[in-house]
Amino acid sequence: MKSIIAYFNKPILKLPLLFGLVTGVLVFIFFLGLYLIGIVPLGNNKVLDIGIHIIMIAGACWYYRKKVGNGFLHLWEALTIGYVVNTIGALVGGWLIYFFITYADPSVFTDYLAQMKVLMLDGKKELVKNIGEAEFLKMYNGVGSMQRSEIIMDEVSKKTLMAIIPILVISLIFRKQDYGVFQNKP
Template sequence: MLKEIFGHPLLKWAMISGLITGVLSFGYFLALYALDIMPLGNKRTPDFGINIIMMIATVWYYRRRVGKGLLHLWEGLSICYVLNTVAAIITGWLIYFFVEQIDPSVFTDYLAEIKNLILSRKGQITKEMGAAQYSRVLQDVNKIRPADLITDEVSKKTVLAVLPVLIISLIFRKQDVSFQKQD
C-alpha cells in the first residue's frame, strides 16, 4: 500500500526534491552561522529562493520526463506544495536539532535580538497597542521554545509559497489539446 502511494512519480519526485531542498536550506543556515551572521530571523528569508528554484526544476522535470510534455495545473500545484512542505519540515527539524544539540547560543541570541527589537520600539508599540499589550508581547518572547522553530518554518514557508506556486504551476501547465485538433 505505501509503495503504491509513495511510488507514484508525482509524490516521489516532489518528496525527493523536498528532501534535497530542505538540506540545501539548512546549508544556507549553516553558511550564515559560519559567517557569524544571525542565522535565525530575517537574514534567513532569502533561503526561500532555494525552494522556488527547486519547485521550478521539479515541475519542469516532471512535465518533461513523467508527463511527456504535459502537466495539469493540479499536478504543478501538488508537486510544489508537497516539495515546499517537506523542505520546510526537514529544514525546521535540522535547525531545531542544531540549536538543541550543537549551539544553543544561536537560539538565546535570537531571543535577545527579538527582545532588543521590541524594547527599541517601545514608544511606537505602546502608542499603537497600549502598555498592557506591550508588556504581554515582551513576556511572550520568554515563552518561545526551540521547538517553535519547526512550526514557524512550516507556517512561514507555506504563506510565502502561495503566489510562487500558482505562478509556477500556471507557467508550466500544458494540457493535451490533440482532441481539439480533430477536424
Template sequence: MKSILAYFDKPLLKVSLVFGLVTGILVFIFFLGLYMIGIVPLGNNKVMDFGIHIIMIAGACWYFRKKVGNGFLHLWEALTIGYVVNTIGALIAGWLIYFFVTYVDPAVFTNYIAEMKSLMMEGKAELVKNIGEAEFMKMYNGVGSMQTSEIIMDEVSKKTVMGIIPILIISLIFRKQDYGVFHNNKS
C-alpha cells in the same frame, strides 16, 4: 507494507518528496553558512532561504513536466508538486535547525531571542501606539518564553504563507496541457 510502498511509488509523490528533501537540506546548508560567517542564522537573515524553495519548486515542476509528463503538466499537478516540495522542505529544514540549536549550539537560539527582544524594544513606541501597552508586553513576554521546538512549526507556517503566490505563479508558468481532446475534428 507493500500497499504503503505502492502508495509512495507514484511519480508525482516521488518527485515531490525527493525535491522537498533536497530543498530542506539546502536550506539547512544556508543556515549553516550564515552561522559560519557569524550572522545570527534565525530571524530576518534567514528569510532569504525562501529563494531556495522557489528555485526547487520550479525545478521540480520542470523535471516532472519534462521526464514524467512527456512535456505536459496539469495545473493541479504543478500545485501539488509546489506545495509538497515547500512543506517537506520546510519540515526537513525545521527539524535539522531544531537539532542544531538543541544539541550543537544552543547559543544560536538564545542570541535569536535576544535580537528579537532588542528589535521589539527599538520599535516599542510605534508598537505601543498601534496595539497598546498591554498587548506589547504580552508579545514581548511571549518572545522571551519561546521554546526551541517552536522552530519547526514556525518554519512550516512561514513557508506555507510565503509560498502561496510563488507556487501559483510557478504552476501557471509550467503548466502545459494537451488540448487536442477538446478539438472538434470533423473530416
C-alpha cells in the same frame, strides 16, 4: 505495507518528496553558512532561504513536465508538486535547524531571542501605539518563553505563507495541457 509503499511510489508524490528533501538540506546549508560567517542565522536573515524553495519548486515542476508528463503538466499537478516540495523542505529544514540549536550550539537560539527582544524594544513606541501597552508586554514576554521546538512549526507556517504566490506563478508558467482531446478529429 505494500499498499502504502505503492501509494507513495507514484511520481506525483515521489518526485516532490525527493525535491523537498533536497530543499530542506539546502536550507540547512544556508543556515550553516550564515552561522559560519557570524550572522545570527534565525529571524530576518534567514528569510532569504525562500529563494531556495522557489528554485527547487520550479526545478521540480520543470523536471516532472519534461520526464514524467512528456512535455505536459496540468495546473493541479504543478500546484501539488509546489506545495509538497515547499512543505517537505520546510519540515526537513526545520528539524535540522532544531537539532542544530538543541545539540550543536544552543547559543544560536538564545542570541536569536535576545535579538528579537532588542528589535521589539527598538520599535516599542510604534508597537504600543498600534496594539497597546498590555498587548506589547504580553508579546514581549512571549518571546522570552519561546521554546526551541517552536522553530519547526514556525518554519512551516512562514514558508507556507511566503510561497503561496510563487507556487501559483510557477504553476501557471509550467502548465501545459493537451487540448487535442477537445477537438473532433476523425
